[in-house]
Amino acid sequence: MSTAEQTLTPTTSPGAGLKIRNLTVTYQTDRGRFAALKDVSLDIRPRAITGFIGESGSGKTTLAMAAMNAIRAPGLITAGRIESEGVGDILKLKGENLRRIHGQHFGFVFQASSNSLNPLKRIGAQLLDLARSHGAKNPTALLHEAKQLAERMGMDGDRVLTSYQHELSGGMRQRVGIIFALLLRAKIVILDEPTTALDMLSQQAVLEIIRDIHKERGLTTIIITHDMGVVAEMADRVVVLYAGRVVEEGATADVLQRPMHPYTRGLIHAIPRITGDLSDAQPLAGSPPDLATIPEKGCVFRERCPVRMSICDTAEPQYQTAHQDGLVACHGVNAND
Template sequence: MVTSMPAGSSSTARAVRGGQGKPLLSIRDFKVEYRTGAGSTVQAVRGVDLDLYPGESLALVGESGCGKTTFGLGLLRLLPRLGHASGKVIFNRSDGTEIDVLGLDGRDLRQFRWRDAAMVFQGAMNAFNPVLKIRAHMHDTMRAHGRASRQEIENRAAELLRLVRLEPERVLDCYPHELSGGMRQRVLIAMSLLLEPEVLILDEPTTALDILTQRSVVDVLHEVRERLGFSMIFISHDLSLAAELADRVATMYAGRIVETGGVRDLFYRPRHPYTLGLIKAVPPIVGDLPDLESIPGGPPSLAALPPGCTFNPRCKYATEECKETDPPLFPVTDQQGSGHEVACIHWKDVHLDRQVRSEDMGTAS
């Protein structure tokens, strides 16, 4: 039996955040470089400042090639050998200890991964070992990260599988290929929660899933987050999914965050031409035929970024000034205290001329 989530299910999580308190994850001037040849590098993430508060769900949106996945991998120190992350990433454990993520190594790094922060990857099939049953995956993960008896592991695995609406008796003895795409994705979510991480990073969690399957994964995510109260960063090119799952959204372009704010601020009052362009390019399903617009061109090559604001060659608001300065994030001043920030010198001219469908509840979200 499938039950739908009540509307506004994440309101409790939002109340916890409120923009105050200590951030769970505090990221400052985060950069990732890939070595591309002898002495040459490409910067895929170019200085990201971001705070993730306890219980918060943050969506990272943008086209492919904007550095979203690299950012997620960099946070968990999962970059390939040619990638190098720099900057400052502070993780505040709930027990009060502060962890400098980029300084971790050896045992501490293994502890941090999965126990403090876990990742759900895009290709659910590739994330499993095809010759191991789901039970073995669960046991391996638990044993690699701590001491637990067989029975404890069995119980914990069964509990989590039930939480993602799977029958443990049926799933535990299956090989990954015996499960459907949606089931695999849900097993992966259950596995990532085995060690009760405080942060979950999900990279395109529902891409390549069918509509109804995608819906079930989304509902499961709402539900487990409600139940377990972890924070999540999820990476997606699908704006509808961000609207569905996020409390806060950050738009990424060419390795930088160009706009960040509450989900309603970003969707109803976007102030960066790129965010506006993305929103205008997504067809809604209800109602009449909308006017859609595409963003001309494609994301720039990270090896040859345009001077000034990296979005200026595709931007219809661009002026000469935009070719000279790459603007930092400005607070959107007509919405005091909303945490809405935008990296565009023309943000005051950028407006979404679309009807807000339901009554405006202010900027509290």
């Protein structure tokens, strides 16, 4: 595993981080308006790989979309501030300024991104469109890089560029999504479940390439996953989300060796040990959070918590410092020490 120290060593550019403050995002649904993120404050460190982890519905995609001010109706960012080097408060950007940073400051591939490919255009033509729409000085050179990336990811570069999306397998489309995310040499690259359609072998190969390019380009990388194994292998830092709250954050090695929040412990115990005894794994009790039934008061995790106390019913746990430079929000943390 690479360490935060390694990725923080300055090489060419200082990199770009994110300072997220008091971020709240709601979705209007037919059952009412619910907060999918509530008062999230978090620093994403420049030049680190940060993993967002949590069960489905915990708010990982919403946090990543909000970080680039890309939330669309029925979602709404109702509060917060997000600062990034050279960009200012991202939540204040609009129109052309916002469009420009989507691609140049942020490179991204979102879940089920094959849907955002144009079915009527070859991949190469779409890559050129993207390069031109951002005023790239040498779109052809970028296309050549894209071809090389495709080859590094185990595909036939010429074939990929001349294909339509329907001619590619799910795993190839996923890799093409990553190429789009890297095309404009953005400083911050967000990959939302980038390897879920891949078999184990291709997953390993693609993760390795993501790590290599992260280092080569001095990127700030956010990788969203529900797989603690991917976090263990890839991430310098990890952000654990539950029901729209960051419940724990810290250096990956610290969090994995000494998880403080009972939800983090549950996620870790739910995966077989790295050495691989399936019978070791204990599925997390209870079902993933449903925004409509999250209690308004107290701790959102208490119904599933093995160390619940009476204060958890009445008071929402506040962030406390943990792992030296991370945080945790749990009433039981001192009790568990």
